[in-house]
Amino acid sequence: MKNALEAIAAKYKDKPGSAIPVLQEMQKAEGYISRESLRYISERTGIPAAELWGIATFYSMFHLETRGRHVIRVCKGTACHVSGADNLASAIRTHLGLTGEAITTDDELFTLEEVACLGCCSLAPVMMIDDTVYGKLTPHKAISIIDKYITAENT
Ligand code: FES
Structure with a gap:
């Protein structure tokens, strides 16, 4: 480097x-x-x-900490908030083993960010992984999507 x-x-x-x-x-x-x-x-x-x-x-475009290979953005905008975004984010944090202020997993596979409206409120609650949007999520659905990324990394 x-x-x-x-x-x-x-x-x-x-x-x-x-x-x-x-x-x-x-x-x-x-x-x-x-x-x-x-x-x-x-x-x-x-x-x-x-x-x-x-x-x-x-500038928020600059990152001062190491970033994961995949960036998960959980929307915390109003529509997503009232549709359970808090539960979604905390389930993902727990699943990824993120504690305290940490936003990147120890293996640097994922960074989890909470963001404002992603512009697809009709799909609330929403998360993006890299450039892909996933909507109408439950904590269970979100975790199984994340697990697919983990599986893909390990194959
Ligand atoms: S509030 Fe979540 S996409 Fe708009």
Whole structure:
């Protein structure tokens, strides 16, 4: 991964105003922006670490923690909320063994996020896994869908 960071650093060295593209490329290369990589890039490009960090923490498109191979988004919008989204999210958390503030499984297979309306309220409650929408869910249905991803990973 160092090679990817070296290439990014070389591309943006001494180029003012390039913090956002630098961060985008870092995230593309590593899946998220680690503090270690941020320091490395800062030292080699001359972009202050505080500037990179400030932007990375301000924009929700940047992820500061490791991400799972699959991202599960459980909708917590109004229609989904009244249709049982809370139960859905907590059943998924339990099934994935997520505790406390953790949103990514230890094996880095899944990241679970709770998001606002996904735009398909008639299917409430809804979750997305990567780019696929699943609607009219019960906790049981959601878990069996997730289990299919686990099975696919293990075959
Ligand atoms: S509220 Fe969940 S899709 Fe709109």
